[in-house]
Amino acid sequence: MKGIQFHASPVLAIKMPAWRSRFVMFLIFLGFLALLVRALYLQVFSTDFLQTQGEMRYARTLEMPATRGKIMDRNGVVLASSVPALAIWAVPEDVDASKQQLGSLARLLDVPVAELRKKLASADRKFVYLKRQVSPEIADEVERMGLAGIHQQKEFHRFYSQGETMAQLIGFTNVEDIGQEGIELAWEKELAGQPGSRRVIKDRLGRVVEDVASIRTPHDGRDLTLSIDGQIQYLAFSNLKAAVEAHKAKAGAIVVIDVRTGEVLALANLPSYNPNERSDLSGAQLRNRVLTDTYEPGSTLKPFTIALALEKGIVTPQTTIDTAPGKFTIGTATIRDAEAHGVLSVTDIIRVSSNIGTAKIALRLQPQDMWGMFTSVGLGQAPHIGFPGAVAGRLRPYRTWRPIEQATMAYGYGLSVSLMQMARAYTIFARNGDIIPLTLFKTSTPATGVQVVPPGIALEIRHMLELAAGPTGTAPKAQVVGYSVAGKTGTAHKIVAGAYAPNKYVGSFVGFAPASNPRIVVAVMIDEPTEGGYYGGDVAAPVFSAVVSGALRTLGVEPDSPIKSLIIPQDALSESM
Amino acid sequence: MTRLNALLLAVLMACALSLVSSRYQARRLLGALDTAQGTARKLDVDWSQLQLDQASLSKHSLIDAAARKDLGMQPATPARTEYIILSGKTSEPQPAPEAPSELQ
Numbered sequence: 227m228k229g230i231q232f233h234a235s236p237v238l239a240i241k242m243p244a245w246r247s248r249f250v251m252f253l254i255f256l257g258f259l260a261l262l263v264r265a266l267y268l269q270v271f272s273t274d275f276l277q278t279q280g281e282m283r284y285a286r287t288l289e290m291p292a293t294r295g296k297i298m299d300r301n302g303v304v305l306a307s308s309v310p311a312l313a314i315w316a317v318p319e320d321v322d323a324s325k326q327q328l329g330s331l332a333r334l335l336d337v338p339v340a341e342l343r344k345k346l347a348s349a350d351r352k353f354v355y356l357k358r359q360v361s362p363e364i365a366d367e368v369e370r371m372g373l374a375g376i377h378q379q380k381e382f383h384r385f386y387s388q389g390e391t392m393a394q395l396i397g398f399t400n401v402e403d404i405g406q407e408g409i410e411l412a413w414e415k416e417l418a419g420q421p422g423s424r425r426v427i428k429d430r431l432g433r434v435v436e437d438v439a440s441i442r443t444p445h446d447g448r449d450l451t452l453s454i455d456g457q458i459q460y461l462a463f464s465n466l467k468a469a470v471e472a473h474k475a476k477a478g479a480i481v482v483i484d485v486r487t488g489e490v491l492a493l494a495n496l497p498s499y500n501p502n503e504r505s506d507l508s509g510a511q512l513r514n515r516v517l518t519d520t521y522e523p524g525s526t527l528k529p530f531t532i533a534l535a536l537e538k539g540i541v542t543p544q545t546t547i548d549t550a551p552g553k554f555t556i557g558t559a560t561i562r563d564a565e566a567h568g569v570l571s572v573t574d575i576i577r578v579s580s581n582i583g584t585a586k587i588a589l590r591l592q593p594q595d596m597w598g599m600f601t602s603v604g605l606g607q608a609p610h611i612g613f614p615g616a617v618a619g620r621l622r623p624y625r626t627w628r629p630i631e632q633a634t635m636a637y638g639y640g641l642s643v644s645l646m647q648m649a650r651a652y653t654i655f656a657r658n659g660d661i662i663p664l665t666l667f668k669t670s671t672p673a674t675g676v677q678v679v680p681p682g683i684a685l686e687i688r689h690m691l692e693l694a695a696g697p698t699g700t701a702p703k704a705q706v707v708g709y710s711v712a713g714k715t716g717t718a719h720k721i722v723a724g725a726y727a728p729n730k731y732v733g734s735f736v737g738f739a740p741a742s743n744p745r746i747v748v749a750v751m752i753d754e755p756t757e758g759g760y761y762g763g764d765v766a767a768p769v770f771s772a773v774v775s776g777a778l779r780t781l782g783v784e785p786d787s788p789i790k791s792l793i794i795p796q797d798a799l800s801e802s803m
Numbered sequence: 804m805t806r807l808n809a810l811l812l813a814v815l816m817a818c819a820l821s822l823v824s825s826r827y828q829a830r831r832l833l834g835a836l837d838t839a840q841g842t843a844r845k846l847d848v849d850w851s852q853l854q855l856d857q858a859s860l861s862k863h864s865l866i867d868a869a870a871r872k873d874l875g876m877q878p879a880t881p882a883r884t885e886y887i888i889l890s891g892k893t894s895e896p897q898p899a900p901e902a903p904s905e906l907q
Contacts, residue, residue: 296851304858307851387858434837435830460863707880779879789882 284427285438291380292419294403295447297396297410299456300489300668304387306396306410308403311383312365313358318346320375327373334367335360358401359383390498391463392454394514395666398501407512409450409666412614419447451668453489458482461776463494466750469769470496473755479515480769481649482777483747485738488653488662488673490611491746491777493517493646518615520642521751524718525579525700525762525801526736527638529655529687532576534599535587536683543573543686549582556630561585564800576690579700579715581637581802588636589629596632597624602678603651603661605643611664619643637802638716645734649749652736655691655712656744659684688712692741695767697793700801704737704767705794706775708785712744713737713770715762717801720754730754735766739774740786748773761801 230236268276297306314335323331328346332339335357345354358381360368365378382403386396397408404418405411422444427436462480470478482492499511513519535541552566563580575583588596600606606621620642627635634640643651646664653675654661660675679687691712695704701715716734719726734751738744750766750773759765870876 293847293851296854303861304851304854307855309852309855310848385855385859387855388862389864391862391864429830433834435833437833456863460867464864464867707882775880776878779884784886784888 284429285425286428287423287425287441288434290422290424290444291382292421292444293446294382294384294399294419295417295449297417297450297452299452299454299459300491301456302451303456305392305452305454305456306384306386308382308384311359311361311381313379313381314356314360314365314368315377315379316346316354316356317352317375317377318348318354319352321346321373322375323373327371331356331368331371331373331376334364334371386501388456388459389500389502392459392494393498393501394495394512395452395454395493396501398504408514408613409452412612413450417447417450420445453484453487453491453666453668454493455491455780457780458773458777459492459494461780462492462773463496463498465769465772466494466496469750469752469765472758473752473760473765474757475752475765476754477510477515478753478769479519479645479751480773481516481645481749482773483649483653483664483749485653485656485744485747486672487669488664489669490664490666492773514613514615515751515753516645517609517611517613518617518644520617520619520644521732521734521753522641522718522721523638523643523648523734524716524732525581525637526648526714526716526734527641527643528576528579528584528636529691529714530599530603530651531584531588531591531596531636532572532690533654533679533683533687534591534595536572536686537679538591538595540590541572541587543571543690545572546570547572547575547583547586549575549580549586552582554582554585556585556589556633557628559630561633563802565802573690573693576687576714577693577696577699579694579801584637585633588633591632591636593624593627593632596635597621597627599678600635600641602676603654604647605641605651609644609646609650609664611646611666613666616646617644619647638718645749645751648734648736649747652738652747652749654678655684655687656738656747657684688741688744691737695737697795700761701735701737701763701767701770702794703763704735704770706739706771706778708787708789709739709774709778709783710741710787711737711739711771711774712741713748713767715767715801717760717762731760733760733762733765735762735770737770737774739778740783742786745781745783746774746777748777763801 294308296304298304328342329339332342335342337357342356345356348354356376368376369378384399384403386393386398395408397410398406399410400406405414410417420442422440422442424440425438426434427438429435462482466478466480469475478496480492480494481490483489484491493514493516495513495515497511499507536543546569548569549563550566550568552563554561561581563582567574567578567580570578570580570583572583572587574580575587600621606618608616608618622641631640650661650664657675658681659679660677662673662675691714692710693699694715695701695711695713697705701713704711704713713735714737716732716736718732719728720730720732721727722730732751732753733755734749736747736749738747748770750769752765752769755765
């Protein structure tokens with residue numbers, strides 16, 4: 227080989243056919259053509275597909291959850307708040323855990339092993355929740371176990387700091403953090419917030435290196451500040467609870483209103499429930515009786531009839547009416563007073579709560595005027611308060627009233643109201659004859675009212691109500707040390723299956739304090755008290771007294787009457803029903 | 804001509820390197836921003852949790868029970884309260900006839 231020079235190579239001497247070199251050239255050309263076609267195909271025809279595929283490998287869309295707004299009381303104490311939690315879920319066919327591992331998982335999740343096994347045995351399902359609303363600490367421990375086929379998903383858990391004290395007002399959310407009851411349901415849109423998402427490019431290590439675009443910016447839910455004062459609310463709830471338990475009543479409700487702003491300072495119901503622990507709830511516990519239940523108000527309605535008669539000039543506070551002999555027949559029906567009182571002045575009719583006196587005055591009024599009075603204080607219309615299921619109550623059109631009905635409506639039978647409506651209606655006596663809109667949210671602006679009766683008449687009625695809540699009235703137990711109070715009891719037979727039940731009552735009390743310059747209206751209702759009396763003055767007035775005494779102190783209201791021990795007569799006046 | 808070319812080449816190289824460096828900076832800062840935002844979120848959650856804990860632990864029913872049972876306290880009555888009126892003088896509460904004995 228060494229001896230042969232290249233130019234002397236014998237191969238060169240061989241004369242090759244010319245087609246062979248052309249053939250090779252053709253093959254090379256074909257090769258280039260193939261490359262060109264391929265390039266054309268990749269660059270032009272499938273570029274979209276390839277670019278999406280490429281992007282899929284490094285671009286990610288990140289979900290950005292929005293936190294549900296908090297609910298706070300007027301002092302900024304958190305009443306309801308969402309904190310992140312995790313749902314533990316599994317793909318049953320992927321789970322391959324030993325008996326021991328399953329046991330410790332069950333312990334961690336606080337679920338019986340048998341239940342866990344049952345969930346994982348359903349092999350036809352691709353997805354099964356093992357447990358929802360697990361706290362992040364427990365979820366971390368589950369993660370550390372490193373089981374195949376067990377996954378986690380972010381969600382929120384809502385906590386209610388005050389428990390049963392204001393359960394019906396705030397309501398609750400379901401496991402998806404969507405409002406189901408109360409404020410949570412009514413203000414779902416504001417509270418919920420909107421989850422967002424952003425598109426990012428991630429590097430090999432999973433770090434975000436570039437923001438491509440923000441598809442939707444997340445908006446957290448709005449925080450709501452309620453008008454409720456936690457301290458007054460607790461006072462109201464605990465005193466109501468004590469009364470409902472002492473009188474073995476079926477239910478109870480209370481509402482406290484700020485006279486100047488129309489804010490609801492407290493709203494409590496019994497029976498109640500703990501919104502953090504809702505495994506066995508009954509409908510009775512869920513009901514917000516203050517707003518969604520109606521009752522026949524009984525005597526608490528009398529002041530409105532009297533106010534109308536005073537305004538029309540039919541009577542003056544000194545006009546006397548003969549209520550003897552404690553019975554009065556209208557058509558075929560007879561109405562009664564609990565005790566025969568004889569001749570009473572209009573002031574005394576309210577003080578002793580005489581049905582006959584009120585009925586006799588009412589019969590001198592036009593049905594249309596009475597209807598107008600009741601309507602203008604908000605009866606028969608649902609209050610605009612932004613709460614689901616707030617009821618309107620029943621107030622029949624005046625054209626259908628018969629005289630006996632007009633007489634009974636004057637003292638609160640034959641029409642139905644909610645406790646909130648009654649409390650609101652009483653703002654006309656607590657203020658200067660004007661009625662104000664109520665609100666569940668904190669506000670600092672004084673409410674502007676609509677005049678219903680002249681200020682002078684409101685003042686006259688206020689004086690009568692002060693007597694009714696005094697030692698000689700039907701509600702001496704409503705008195706408060708250091709403060710003058712005014713208010714009216716109501717005791718009404720309940721309607722059961724279309725007829726008045728002889729032994730089922732609703733005892734109520736609506737009043738305000740201090741009487742000299744009212745600051746709060748408190749309405750209390752005790753449903754079916756069975757022990758220790760049933761008159762509003764016995765069951766509801768003591769709750770009013772306790773709540774007013776605490777609430778006025780909380781609000782820093784100066785005492786307006788001498789601080790002396792109260793005179794509570796041994797046997798107070800019985801109230802007419 | 805060649806000197807101009809060399810100059811342009813040098814400028815080009817400088818630009819290219821600064822581009823690389825600023826891209827790197829941008830990514831690093833974005834990473835830092837992301838971490839900071841994550842921390843902010845976590846602190847937010849912690850804050851909510853603490854607020855909630857505070858509200859749960861200062862629940863009025865707990866305070867009430869502790870004050871009544873553990874500390875043996877009683878609600879203040881107007882009889883035992885001194886009221887200060889803004890005009891400058893204090894209102895003397897009248898002596899309460901039934902003030903609890905342990906206070907006398």
